Amino acid sequence: MTDTNTNTEAYPDFRSVxxxxxxxxxxxxxxxxxxxxxxxxxxxxPAFLFVGIKEADLLxxxxxxxxxxxxxTTLVGTYYMGLEIVPIxxxxxxxxGGCKSIRTLQDxxxxxxxxxxxxxxxxxxxxx
Numbered sequence: 001m002t003d004t005n006t007n008t009e010a011y012p013d014f015r016s017v018x019x020x021x022x023x024x025x026x027x028x029x030x031x032x033x034x035x036x037x038x039x040x041x042x043x044x045x046p047a048f049l050f051v052g053i054k055e056a057d058l059l060x061x062x063x064x065x066x067x068x069x070x071x072x073t074t075l076v077g078t079y080y081m082g083l084e085i086v087p088i089x090x091x092x093x094x095x096x097g098g099c100k101s102i103r104t105l106q107d108x109x110x111x112x113x114x115x116x117x118x119x120x121x122x123x124x125x126x127x128x
Contacts, residue, residue: 020095023055027062029081032094036081039096047098049083051075052090059085 021035032049039046051059056075063072063080072078075085083096 017095019052019093022092023058023094025058027055027058029062033081035094036083036096044099046083046096047100048086048096049080050086050088050093050095050097052088052093054092055094056085056087 020039021031023031036046036049059075059080060072063078075087078085086097
C-alpha cells in the first residue's frame with residue numbers, strides 16, 4: 001500500500017528545468033547574488049531559492065562558518081538574501097522561482113498620512 005500523501009516528485013522538476021547556476025566546492029555568495037539580480041525585473045524579485053543536496057550542504061557550511069554550527073540545523077524556513085530556501089531532492093541543482101513584488105513609493109499603502117497630519121486630516125475625518 002502506498003501513502004497517497006507523500007510527494008515523491010521534487011519541486012521544481014529538475015529533470016526538465018535546468019540548473020541556473022553551478023557551484024564548485026564552496027558557496028559563492030557573489031554568484032548567487034548575481035543570479036538573483038539577473039532574475040529580478042519589472043520591480044519583482046524571485047521568492048524562492050531551490051537548492052539540491054550538494055548546494056544545501058555548501059550553504060549550511062557557509063552559514064555555519066558565519067553563525068556557528070548550532071545555528072544551522074536545517075534550511076527549512078531559512079531565508080538567504082531575501083529568498084526562502086527550498087531544499088529539493090536532486091544531487092546538484094540551484095534555481096530561483098516564484099515572484100514577490102517590491103512596494104514603491106507610489107503604492108497607496110506607503111503613502112498613508114501620519115496620524116493628525118494637518119494637510120490631509122480632513123480626508124480622514126468622518127463628519128455627520
